[in-house]
Every structure is written in C-alpha cells, then in structure tokens.
Amino acid sequence: MKRLINLRPSRSTGILLGLLPFVVLLVVYLAGSQARLADNPNDKLLPAFSSLGDAVERMALEPSKRSGDILLWTDTAASLQRLGLGVGISALIGLVFGVALGTVPYLRAGLSPLVSSLSLIPPLALLPILFIVFGLGELSKVVLIVFGVAPFIIRDLQQRAQELPAELLVKAQTLGASTWQIILRVVVPQLLPRLLDAVRLSLGAAWLFLIAAEAIAATDGLGYRIFLVRRYLAMDVVLPYVVWITLLAYLTDLLLRIASRRAFRWYHQLNGEGN
Amino acid sequence: MPVTTPRTAHWARFFTLFAGVLLASSLFSGAALAKDKFRVAWSIYVGWMPWGYGEQAGIVKKWGDKYGIDIEVVQINDYIESINQYTAGAFDACVMTNMDALTIPAAGGVDSTALIVGDFSNGNDGIVLKDKSTLADIKGQSVNLVELSVSHYLLARALDSIGASEQDLTVVNTSDADMVAAYASPDVTAVVTWNPLLSEILAMPNANKVFDSSRIPGEIIDMLVVNSDTLKANPKLGKALTGAWFEIMATMSKDDAAGIAARTEMAKASGTDMAGYDAQLATTKMFYNAADAVAFTQSADLVQTMAHVAKFSFDHGLLGEGAADAGFIGMAFPGGKTLGDGANTKLRFDATYMQLAADGKL
Known part of the structure; x- marks a missing residue:
C-alpha cells in the first residue's frame, strides 16, 4: 500500500539522508562564519575552518608555552580518568546492591526506599555540600558522578533481577543450590550484560556531571578548558573540544557495545539482535 | 518507487529553508547604522x-x-x-x-x-589566606580564583610587588558562584575574589586579607x-x-x-x-x-x-x-x-x- 509509513529508503539513500542534516549544518555554519568574518576579520564567534584547524594543531600537537604539556591530551587523560573512576565505581556499587536488593526480599524491604529517595536528589544541587565534605580535588568530582549514576544503575539492576524468570531460580533450588550459589551462578551471570546496558545508558549523565564538576573547580580536564577559554570567547578552541567530547562519548559507547556482544553472545541472541 | 511524494518533498524543502533562515539570521551580525x-x-x-x-x-x-x-x-x-x-x-x-x-x-x-x-575597585577585590597573615605565605599554595579574571590580574600584580611569580603557586580555576563554599572546605587555603564574596569569606574564622585592590588603585x-x-x-x-x-x-x-x-x-x-x-x-x-x-x-x-x-x-x-x-x-x-x-x-x-x-x- 502506498503510504508514507510504508516507503523505505534504500541503503544508500538512507546513508545519504542521514548525512544530509550534517551537510546542512556545515553549510549554514560556513555561510554564517564567512559573513561575520567579512564584517570583522577578527571575529571569534564563528571562526573559519582554518583557524579551527590552527587551534586543533596548537592544542593537540604542540606543547603549551606555559606548562610544556600538550593540553588536549592532558585534559583528555584527566577527564577520562575521572569518568572511568566514577562510572567504574558506580557499576560496582550498582552490581552489588542491584543483585542484593533484587534477590533478597528482606534487603529490598530495608534499603529500596532509601535508594529510591537518593536517586531522586538532583546531584548538581548537592555540589556545594560535596565540595565542603570532599574538598575541591579529584574526590568530589568522582563522587558527583557516582551520586548521579549509581542509584540509577542500582534501581535498574534490581528491576532486572526481579524480572528473572522464577523457573530459573526454582530449577536451581531443586538442584540443591543455596542462596549464595544462586546469586553467584545464576543471578550475576544473567545480570552482567544488563549491567553493561545500564552503564551505556548512564554515560550521557556521567559526562554531564563530569563537565559540571570540572567547570566549577579544576586545574585541567575537557570541561575545565571549555569554561576557561569561554572567558575570552575562544570559540576556535571550544568547538573542537565539543566535537572531541562527542567523539569520545560515541567511542566509549561503541566499545561497550562491542565488548557486550563479544562477552555475552547468548544475551544478544536472546534479544534477537543476531550476531 | 519514489522516495518521497511531491507533497512531502515540498514540506521538506520548506522546512530546511525555514530552519536555515532562522539559524542564519541568528548568526549574522548586523552592520552599524544610524538607528533609534x-x-x-x-x-x-x-x-x-x-x-x-x-x-x-x-x-x-x-x-x-x-x-x-x-x-x-x-x-x-x-x-x-x-x-x-x-x-x-x-x-x-x-x-x-x-x-x-x-x-x-x-x-x-x-x-x-x-x-x-x-x-x-579600591579594596573591592582581595586576596585571602587561611591561617596565614602575610602575602609572602602564598608561595607554594593552591590558590582558588576565577582564572583569567580581574582576580587573576590582582594576584599577578600582588606577586609582582613581592618579586614572586605565578610559577611559585598553583592556580585552581573556581567558579565565583562556588567561591564561598569552596573556602569553607578544609583543603582550600587561599582565594582571590571580589565583593560581596570577599566580605563573606572575610567573615569566616582564620581568614586574613593579605592584599587588596586599594594597593593598586585605579x-x-x-x-x-x-x-x-x-x-x-x-x-x-x-x-x-x-x-x-x-x-x-x-x-x-x-x-x-x-x-x-x-x-x-x-x-x-x-x-x-x-x-x-x-x-x-x-x-x-x-x-x-x-x-x-x-x-x-x-x-x-x-x-x-x-x-x-x-x-x-x-x-x-x-x-x-x-x-x-x-x-x-x-x-x-x-x-x-x-x-x-x-x-x-x-x-x-x-x-x-x-x-x-x-x-x-x-
């Protein structure tokens, strides 16, 4: 039947259509940039691609005059370390508590309301408190990410654990498994791929909290640099940094997806994703 | 089979045009003209x-x-x-x-x-040290301030006055909105900021103003x-x-x-x-x-x-x-x-x- 919802683009048309918005954005940017530069050759708001290129070269290849470090890499390393620690700790907390709350009704009754309440606190509202308690160093940045991400992962994994088919648990019990054995041999293996899913979903929030923490107090990091050079409108540095962060976020997501497919093939087959 | 019907193509064209005009108009700067x-x-x-x-x-x-x-x-x-x-x-x-x-x-x-x-500013911007009372004590400390702001300039001028330089300390960029909370945390020992934050910080215990903008008037x-x-x-x-x-x-x-x-x-x-x-x-x-x-x-x-x-x-x-x-x-x-x-x-x-x-x- 000829309806819009039934018309499907071919593979190549699909790719072209997907690229189109990017091309439109680029053209609009170029036009805007050229118009502003024609007006004022020193304009900083929409720098030309050549000055963006210069800035990338300066930040990513040349050592800084002041510290001798190559800024893009020190910033990236600092940010990824904070992000990795924050998300890693959150995943660990999420797994431990998610499994415990999802399988042991007594623990669930005792702790679930607390976790639910904690997950409702907007983490950015806690920032001033975190600063006073944990100081302005690395710790408070990591804690902010953990606060923002861990409750979500806990709740998600708890839900997933409760959704495990009861037959599975009954079967393990008829085979004589204890609670501890069921957790280790049934629940945890079942939940690991779901943990990766939850981590992937929470990465966006983790980046948000990372940039927010770095904007407020830091000596390096991707968010620090963006908020620092914003002070003198250095869009030639800000724009490449934003693109770089987007790329990093995309790559982390891709890596997690590939890792999940490699390690838990059964899970993806179960979900009908094929190989 | 056509990819889109003429009607949707028309809408698509209209929409891209509209979005383009909207974006462009927000990006182009107006030239300076006589206006009212x-x-x-x-x-x-x-x-x-x-x-x-x-x-x-x-x-x-x-x-x-x-x-x-x-x-x-x-x-x-x-x-x-x-x-x-x-x-x-x-x-x-x-x-x-x-x-x-x-x-x-x-x-x-x-x-x-x-x-x-x-x-x-004739004292509205100042350098505050926790527990220390002279400017020279700032050497070797981490100093919280809004980097590249007038606070940073004040610090540079203060360091000039005692023959020190920024190499002698670590500057930590800190948002002005969080400066007072930052000073309250134990690991922050030196800040440079402006009023009204300055007077709020000076009201806290052990806060000593060691330099202010009245020393570089004008x-x-x-x-x-x-x-x-x-x-x-x-x-x-x-x-x-x-x-x-x-x-x-x-x-x-x-x-x-x-x-x-x-x-x-x-x-x-x-x-x-x-x-x-x-x-x-x-x-x-x-x-x-x-x-x-x-x-x-x-x-x-x-x-x-x-x-x-x-x-x-x-x-x-x-x-x-x-x-x-x-x-x-x-x-x-x-x-x-x-x-x-x-x-x-x-x-x-x-x-x-x-x-x-x-x-x-x-």
Missing part, C-alpha cells in the same frame, strides 16, 4: 547597580526620550555571557572591566569605546563600553547614556531621602541591605562627579595601567594566538595618547561625552 533603538546589557555588581535603578526609575527612558531614541537596559545574570553577547553583536553597549574590554571585545576585533568610566576599572561604530553613527546614544548615568550618580551620592531610596533599591536588587551596599560602596571609588571621571580618563596613569593589563593579558594568551606582543591591540586615550599597534586600534577611552556632562551641556 538600542540595547544595553548590565550584570549585578556594586558599581553597575545604578543601571538597573536608572531603568527601573525611568531615568534612562527620560534621557532616551530627550534625544529621541529608545534604550532598552537588559540585566544578564552571567557577567561573561553579557560580554560575549555584546561581542557577538546582540547588544550595543555593555558594562565590563577595563581588562575584559581589552581581552574579549577588543581582542575579538570589535572596536569598542569606554564611554563612561564609572568607578575603580587599575581595576568598571566602565560602560559601547560599540565604536554604533557610537560614531549615533552620538545621541552616547549623550543619552552619559546624561542618564550622571543624573543617577547625582541622586545616589546624596544622603537625602531620594539618595537613600535609590541606594536602598540598588541594595535590594543586589541581594543585600542598605548597610551592606554602603559597605561595598566604601571600597569602590565611584566617580559621582563627571569632572572626576574626565580627569581620571585623561590622566597618564590610565595609559600606564592599560600597559600593565595588556602585558598580563598577553602573558596569559588572552590577546589571541595571532598576537606577537603585548602591543598587538592598539588603544587610544584622550589627548591623542596611544598604546600598542595604532593600525589595530580596537579599544578607545573617550572623555568627550563625560566632558559634556561635566560642562552641563547634555
């Missing part, structure tokens, strides 16, 4: 509160009407954002310090004129900056703004009922009370008198100050990568004095309009 509607941006700070009051009390409108123009005074919550907006062309005038005027609009190629020199200046091309094409704008400003100055400087009412309004708008606002005014050298502002702008000291500011800005890369030396951006002062590259003059100190106010010719 102007936008002025201001943000909360002791020396700029008069703008909010002038708008609210109708003084700005009165002076606009006198010269037949319409002036919209807009409060922006984020100081840097307001300067960025001005630099991008969204405003015709904006309040800012002398250093930010050099490093943001002027370095961004927007020829800017300091139309009104409103005040200079170097941190708060001004109203106007786009030079706009001002040239519209002298009425300069006259109306200057006239309004010095009328507000005359009102607020008196201790009569009107003056107290004005200062109370300004205090309320800046989130404090009359006593708190007067305390901030005490560490701010306001030019209530147009003649004083003119004398300050014409003095040779201002040239010297801007030379310091240009050097600091160049050392910290604020003049842009194209800058070969501190004189990359030219500055012009009253009486034909100049600084830096005359062919690239982007910041002008102009006493003409303040002189008109002093002579009562507005």
Whole structure:
C-alpha cells in the first residue's frame, strides 16, 4: 500500500539522508562564519575552518608555552580518568546492591526506599555540600558522578533481577543450590550484560556531571578548558573540544557495545539482535 | 518507487529553508547604522547597580526620550555571557572591566569605546589566606580564583610587588558562584575574589586579607563600553547614556531621602541591605562627579595601567594566538595618547561625552 509509513529508503539513500542534516549544518555554519568574518576579520564567534584547524594543531600537537604539556591530551587523560573512576565505581556499587536488593526480599524491604529517595536528589544541587565534605580535588568530582549514576544503575539492576524468570531460580533450588550459589551462578551471570546496558545508558549523565564538576573547580580536564577559554570567547578552541567530547562519548559507547556482544553472545541472541 | 511524494518533498524543502533562515539570521551580525533603538546589557555588581535603578526609575527612558531614541537596559545574570553577547553583536553597549574590554571585545576585533568610566575597585577585590597573615605565605599554595579574571590580574600584580611569580603557586580555576563554599572546605587555603564574596569569606574564622585592590588603585576599572561604530553613527546614544548615568550618580551620592531610596533599591536588587551596599560602596571609588571621571580618563596613569593589563593579558594568551606582543591591540586615550599597534586600534577611552556632562551641556 502506498503510504508514507510504508516507503523505505534504500541503503544508500538512507546513508545519504542521514548525512544530509550534517551537510546542512556545515553549510549554514560556513555561510554564517564567512559573513561575520567579512564584517570583522577578527571575529571569534564563528571562526573559519582554518583557524579551527590552527587551534586543533596548537592544542593537540604542540606543547603549551606555559606548562610544556600538550593540553588536549592532558585534559583528555584527566577527564577520562575521572569518568572511568566514577562510572567504574558506580557499576560496582550498582552490581552489588542491584543483585542484593533484587534477590533478597528482606534487603529490598530495608534499603529500596532509601535508594529510591537518593536517586531522586538532583546531584548538581548537592555540589556545594560535596565540595565542603570532599574538598575541591579529584574526590568530589568522582563522587558527583557516582551520586548521579549509581542509584540509577542500582534501581535498574534490581528491576532486572526481579524480572528473572522464577523457573530459573526454582530449577536451581531443586538442584540443591543455596542462596549464595544462586546469586553467584545464576543471578550475576544473567545480570552482567544488563549491567553493561545500564552503564551505556548512564554515560550521557556521567559526562554531564563530569563537565559540571570540572567547570566549577579544576586545574585541567575537557570541561575545565571549555569554561576557561569561554572567558575570552575562544570559540576556535571550544568547538573542537565539543566535537572531541562527542567523539569520545560515541567511542566509549561503541566499545561497550562491542565488548557486550563479544562477552555475552547468548544475551544478544536472546534479544534477537543476531550476531 | 519514489522516495518521497511531491507533497512531502515540498514540506521538506520548506522546512530546511525555514530552519536555515532562522539559524542564519541568528548568526549574522548586523552592520552599524544610524538607528533609534538600542540595547544595553548590565550584570549585578556594586558599581553597575545604578543601571538597573536608572531603568527601573525611568531615568534612562527620560534621557532616551530627550534625544529621541529608545534604550532598552537588559540585566544578564552571567557577567561573561553579557560580554560575549555584546561581542557577538546582540547588544550595543555593555558594562565590563577595563581588562575584559581589552581581552574579549577588543581582542575579538570589535572596536569598542569606554564611554563612561564609572568607578575603580579600591579594596573591592582581595586576596585571602587561611591561617596565614602575610602575602609572602602564598608561595607554594593552591590558590582558588576565577582564572583569567580581574582576580587573576590582582594576584599577578600582588606577586609582582613581592618579586614572586605565578610559577611559585598553583592556580585552581573556581567558579565565583562556588567561591564561598569552596573556602569553607578544609583543603582550600587561599582565594582571590571580589565583593560581596570577599566580605563573606572575610567573615569566616582564620581568614586574613593579605592584599587588596586599594594597593593598586585605579587599575581595576568598571566602565560602560559601547560599540565604536554604533557610537560614531549615533552620538545621541552616547549623550543619552552619559546624561542618564550622571543624573543617577547625582541622586545616589546624596544622603537625602531620594539618595537613600535609590541606594536602598540598588541594595535590594543586589541581594543585600542598605548597610551592606554602603559597605561595598566604601571600597569602590565611584566617580559621582563627571569632572572626576574626565580627569581620571585623561590622566597618564590610565595609559600606564592599560600597559600593565595588556602585558598580563598577553602573558596569559588572552590577546589571541595571532598576537606577537603585548602591543598587538592598539588603544587610544584622550589627548591623542596611544598604546600598542595604532593600525589595530580596537579599544578607545573617550572623555568627550563625560566632558559634556561635566560642562552641563547634555
């Protein structure tokens, strides 16, 4: 039947259509940039691609005059370390508590309301408190990410654990498994791929909290640099940094997806994703 | 099989066109022309509160009407954002310090004129050490401040005065909104900040002010900056703004009922009370008198100050990568004095309009 919802683009048309918005954005940017530069050759708001290129070269290849470090890499390393620690700790907390709350009704009754309440606190509202308690160093940045991400992962994994088919648990019990054995041999293996899913979903929030923490107090990091050079409108540095962060976020997501497919093939087959 | 029907293609075309026009129109800057509607941006700070009051009390409108123009005074919550907006062309005038005027609009190629020199910080910015009492103790510490701001400049000048340099300490960029909370945390031992944060921090135990802007008087200046091309094409704008400003100055400087009412309004708008606002005014050298502002702008000291500011800005890369030396951006002062590259003059100190106010010719 000829309806819009039934018309499907071919593979190549699909790719072209997907690229189109990017091309439109680029053209609009170029036009805007050229118009502003024609007006004022020193304009900083929409720098030309050549000055963006210069800035990338300066930040990513040349050592800084002041510290001798190559800024893009020190910033990236600092940010990824904070992000990795924050998300890693959150995943660990999420797994431990998610499994415990999802399988042991007594623990669930005792702790679930607390976790639910904690997950409702907007983490950015806690920032001033975190600063006073944990100081302005690395710790408070990591804690902010953990606060923002861990409750979500806990709740998600708890839900997933409760959704495990009861037959599975009954079967393990008829085979004589204890609670501890069921957790280790049934629940945890079942939940690991779901943990990766939850981590992937929470990465966006983790980046948000990372940039927010770095904007407020830091000596390096991707968010620090963006908020620092914003002070003198250095869009030639800000724009490449934003693109770089987007790329990093995309790559982390891709890596997690590939890792999940490699390690838990059964899970993806179960979900009908094929190989 | 067609990919889209003609009707949807039409809509798609319309939509891309519409979005394109929308985006483009927000990105292209308008050229400076004679016009009769102007936008002025201001943000909360002791020396700029008069703008909010002038708008609210109708003084700005009165002076606009006198010269037949319409002036919209807009409060922006984020100081840097307001300067960025001005630099991008969204405003015709904006309040800012002398250093930010050099490093943001002027370095961004927007020829800017300091139309009104409103005040200079005379103790409103300070360096605070926890448990230590002399400036030399700052060596080896981590110092929390808004990097590349006037606080950073104050620190550099303070270090100059004891023959130290930034290599002797670690600068930690800290948002001004979180400065007071930061000072309360145990690992923060040194901060550089401005009022009202400064007085709040000094009220905490073991806080010692070891240096403040009264030691470098006249170097941190708060001004109203106007786009030079706009001002040239519209002298009425300069006259109306200057006239309004010095009328507000005359009102607020008196201790009569009107003056107290004005200062109370300004205090309320800046989130404090009359006593708190007067305390901030005490560490701010306001030019209530147009003649004083003119004398300050014409003095040779201002040239010297801007030379310091240009050097600091160049050392910290604020003049842009194209800058070969501190004189990359030219500055012009009253009486034909100049600084830096005359062919690239982007910041002008102009006493003409303040002189008109002093002579009562507005």
